[in-house]
Amino acid sequence: MSxxxxxxxxxxxxxxxxxxxxPAEALTxxxxxxxxxxxxxxxxxxxxxxxxxxxxxxxxxxxxxxxxEARPSTxxxxxxxxxxxxxxxxxxxxxxxxxxxxNQGREAVRYCSARAAxxxxxxxxxxxxxxYDLCLALDPNHARGLHGRARTAIERGEADAVARVDAALAVxxxxxxxxxxxxxxxxxxGDRQGAREIAEQLVEQAPHWLEGLRFLAQLRHAAGxxxxxxxxxxxxxxxxxxxxxxxxxISVLAGLDYAADAANxxxxxxxxxxxxxxxxxxxxxxxxxxxxxxxxxxxxxxLALESADRFVQEARHRLRLGQVDRAHAALDRALxxxxxxxxxxxxxxxxxxxxxxxxxxxxxxxxGLVGLxxxxxxxxxxxxxxxKLHQLHDNSPMPLGQSLRGGSQTRGILFHRTEPEFxxxxxxxxxxxxxxxxxxxxxxxxxxxxxxxxTPWRILGSWSVRLLxxxxxxxxxxxxxxxxxxxxxxxxxxxxxxGEGDLEVGRPAPDLRVDLGPVRVIEPKVGHLALFPxxxxxxTTPFGPSxxxxxxxxxxxxxx
Numbered sequence: 001m002s003x004x005x006x007x008x009x010x011x012x013x014x015x016x017x018x019x020x021x022x023p024a025e026a027l028t029x030x031x032x033x034x035x036x037x038x039x040x041x042x043x044x045x046x047x048x049x050x051x052x053x054x055x056x057x058x059x060x061x062x063x064x065x066x067x068x069e070a071r072p073s074t075x076x077x078x079x080x081x082x083x084x085x086x087x088x089x090x091x092x093x094x095x096x097x098x099x100x101x102x103n104q105g106r107e108a109v110r111y112c113s114a115r116a117a118x119x120x121x122x123x124x125x126x127x128x129x130x131x132y133d134l135c136l137a138l139d140p141n142h143a144r145g146l147h148g149r150a151r152t153a154i155e156r157g158e159a160d161a162v163a164r165v166d167a168a169l170a171v172x173x174x175x176x177x178x179x180x181x182x183x184x185x186x187x188x189x190g191d192r193q194g195a196r197e198i199a200e201q202l203v204e205q206a207p208h209w210l211e212g213l214r215f216l217a218q219l220r221h222a223a224g225x226x227x228x229x230x231x232x233x234x235x236x237x238x239x240x241x242x243x244x245x246x247x248x249x250i251s252v253l254a255g256l257d258y259a260a261d262a263a264n265x266x267x268x269x270x271x272x273x274x275x276x277x278x279x280x281x282x283x284x285x286x287x288x289x290x291x292x293x294x295x296x297x298x299x300x301x302x303l304a305l306e307s308a309d310r311f312v313q314e315a316r317h318r319l320r321l322g323q324v325d326r327a328h329a330a331l332d333r334a335l336x337x338x339x340x341x342x343x344x345x346x347x348x349x350x351x352x353x354x355x356x357x358x359x360x361x362x363x364x365x366x367x368g369l370v371g372l373x374x375x376x377x378x379x380x381x382x383x384x385x386x387x388k389l390h391q392l393h394d395n396s397p398m399p400l401g402q403s404l405r406g407g408s409q410t411r412g413i414l415f416h417r418t419e420p421e422f423x424x425x426x427x428x429x430x431x432x433x434x435x436x437x438x439x440x441x442x443x444x445x446x447x448x449x450x451x452x453x454x455t456p457w458r459i460l461g462s463w464s465v466r467l468l469x470x471x472x473x474x475x476x477x478x479x480x481x482x483x484x485x486x487x488x489x490x491x492x493x494x495x496x497x498x499g500e501g502d503l504e505v506g507r508p509a510p511d512l513r514v515d516l517g518p519v520r521v522i523e524p525k526v527g528h529l530a531l532f533p534x535x536x537x538x539x540t541t542p543f544g545p546s547x548x549x550x551x552x553x554x555x556x557x558x559x560x
Contacts, residue, residue, distance in 0.1 A: 002036070007033060007040050007042060007043055009031060010029055010032065010033025010036070010037075010043060011033070011042065011046055014029040014050070014167045016042075016054075018050060023050055025136040026050050027047060027051065027054070030050065034047070039066070039070045041067045043067045044077075048080055048084065050083075051063060052080075052087070053319040057083075057085075057086075058551075060084040060087070061084035064077055064081035064084050064404050065081055067081075068179075072336055075101045075104060076103050076110075078108055079098065079111055080187070080347045081094070081097045082095070082115070082118050083117075091118050091121035091123075091556075092117075092246035092559070093148070095115070095118045095122050098111070098114065098401075104114070108138075108248070109139045110144070112131050112135035113145050113148070113330070114130035115146055116128045116130075116134075116149075117144075117148055119131060120148060123416070125413075125416040126418075127352070129149070129152050129153075129156065132152060139194070143168070146172075147177070148172060149169045150164040150178065150181055151181055154181060154188065155412050155413065155416050156180075156416055157188075157412070157418060158418060162186065165185050166475075169182065177211070180215060182198055183202070183215065185400070188395065190395055191288035192222075196223075199212060200216060203216050203235065207234070207235035207238040207239050208235070208239045208242050210244060210245070210248045210332035213232055213248060214230065214248065214506070215370075216231055217229045218391070229252055230244060232248070232265075240272070243272075246266070246268070246269035246272075247279075250282050250286065251348075254285075254289070257475075259286045259289035260286070260287075260292075263286035263292070266279050266283035266286060269282075277303060280303055281299075281313060283295075283299055284299035284303065284413075285313045288320060288511075293320060296389030297317070300317060308333075308335075308337040309334075310340040311337075311344075312328040312341065312343050315327040315328075315334065315351075316347060316437075316511075316512060319351065319514055320512055324351050324354050326347075328351055331344050331351070340451075342481070342482070342534050343478065343480045344534065345363070345448045346478050350365050350512070350537075362447070363447070363448075363533075363535065364533060366441045368530040369440065369449070369532065369533055370505055370519065370531070371531050372519050372528050372529070373531060374432070374529075376428045376435070377428050378430040378527035382490060385551075386490050386549070387421075388421045388422065389490065390489070390549075392411075393466040397406075409463055410464045411517040413462055414463050414551065414553075415459060425488075425551065426459065426462070429488060429553070430459070432556065440453050448485065449533040455558070456556045456557065456558040457484075459553045460481060460553070461481070461553060461554050463552055464550065466547065466548070466549045467543075467548045468547055468548075475539050476504070476507050476508060476509040476510060476537045476539035477538070478534060479537070479554045480534070481534075482554030483533060483534055483556060484532070484554070485531075485538065485554055486530060486552055486554075486555070487503060487529065487551075488528075488529045488551040489525060489526050489528055489529075489552045490526065490549045490550060490551060492526055492553045493543050493546030494546055495546070500541060500542070501520050501542075502524065502540065502541075503517055503538060504520070504521055504539055504541060505518055505536050505537075506518045506536050506537060506538070507537045507538075508537055511540075535557075
């Protein structure tokens with residue numbers, strides 16, 4: 001009886017197949033090798049590498065994890081697993097995979113670079129900066145290390161961000177993302193003209209690149225340009241085969257209430273890309289938001305697309321038309337696919353309220369779900385944080401795609417910055433969150449928030465908003481990425497009239513055209529946090545000419 005070929009023979013055949021342009025055949029050969037040699041670490045690692053090159057990081061992660069299990073002391077397998085997990089959207093797991101090897105990893109450039117990238121993606125910018133610095137200490141010209149460190153400097157608000165970007169450009173001047181980083185760093189530093197010149201060049205040279213298109217729209221909108229996003233139209237004409245350009249154009253328009261324009265862009269894209277039903281959905285969504293219910297209804301009746309997003313959007317349409325039963329039917333299908341979708345639960349709550357269903361109170365009106373909590377150590381924490389925030393707001397624009405109407409919002413993630421004043425504020429907020437949690441109703445596995453009552457929480461995003469009165473406000477919205485949403489009140493208008501600047505929790509978004517008031521109206525208090533389930537729509541009422549400043553954030557579980 002002949003014996004099976006040696007592992008290196010399978011490996012050599014796989015390499016030859018991939019070099020000949022047959023990666024699928026290469027993977028098949030490696031899988032045959034693993035049948036003959038189960039658990040062979042090198043074959044598992046090679047299979048993972050083929051999957052990475054094929055663009056399948058999830059499958060690659062399975063192979064790399066098996067390779068690491070077969071040979072637990074191999075740091076390269078841990079690095080490969082981390083890269084695959086990051087590519088699969090699991091950066092927390094990527095960090096955990098690398099952590100056992102950090103002592104020897106400190107002396108390896110590849111480990112430091114990969115660890116830094118995983119920490120950055122996991123939302124740990126201070127740790128990312130530390131590992132990038134270790135990488136650059138070992139290799140000062142490491143291109144990825146310089147690039148990642150520059151990006152981290154921008155995200156953390158470091159004073160030398162522009163210099164770090166220039167250092168990255170010095171070794172890799174052809175990377176468009178580093179040039180975008182240069183433009184963003186200049187914008188933060190107050191050089192808006194320099195930022196715009198770079199952004200315009202990027203869009204001219206790479207009209208398909210969405211990050212560049214979006215950043216230029218941000219700059220033009222902040223400058224008051226009436227044609228602030230017409231470069232999307234030019235880009236779509238230049239790269240006619242790319243459906244991502246009109247899709248992003250629609251998103252940018254819709255994010256600032258240009259729903260009719262967004263519907264028209266979607267209609268044009270629908271003609272150009274009839275094989276992509278998402279454009280029909282986007283036309284229906286924005287036509288309905290603009291008040292053209294008949295147009296939206298026709299599209300939904302013919303739409304050949306079945307996804308959770310489609311059914312959530314159709315539920316919005318049915319609520320606008322007063323068709324509550326059909327809204328419930330659409331939400332049933334959405335929640336069957338994504339049982340804890342925040343947007344779907346928010347609409348379910350509205351539908352239950354319209355029907356007078358007791359489950360509406362279970363979802364949003366139980367004692368403790370909506371609260372106004374005093375910020376822990378507010379007297380010592382707030383004054384220095386407020387002073388720093390005003391410095392940031394003086395050079396911050398109104399963002400695209402947010403609920404803000406007027407005023408300014410700080411860039412990036414506030415609690416990723418290096419200032420100790422913001423670290424102290426974050427610590428105080430985390431302590432206050434635990435006070436809120438202790439007052440929640442009991443654990444309830446069927447409830448979208450209370451199912452997480454005993455689960456460790458963390459802050460996902462954080463930002464500050466400064467409104468200057470005279471009509472500045474937040475339109476009603478939800479934060480679909482969180483389980484708890486919040487506003488921490490730092491400054492409030494002096495001499496407010498009754499009801500001015502109040503937080504309305506539970507009033508549906510205006511485009512739903514549903515005649516329901518808020519579940520609760522919260523009168524803001526300086527040094528307090530409004531906290532409520534993320535399934536509740538919320539917005540502020542306008543107020544007179546004065547200043548109002550808040551810090552907001554979303555809460556997620558640590559596993560998210």
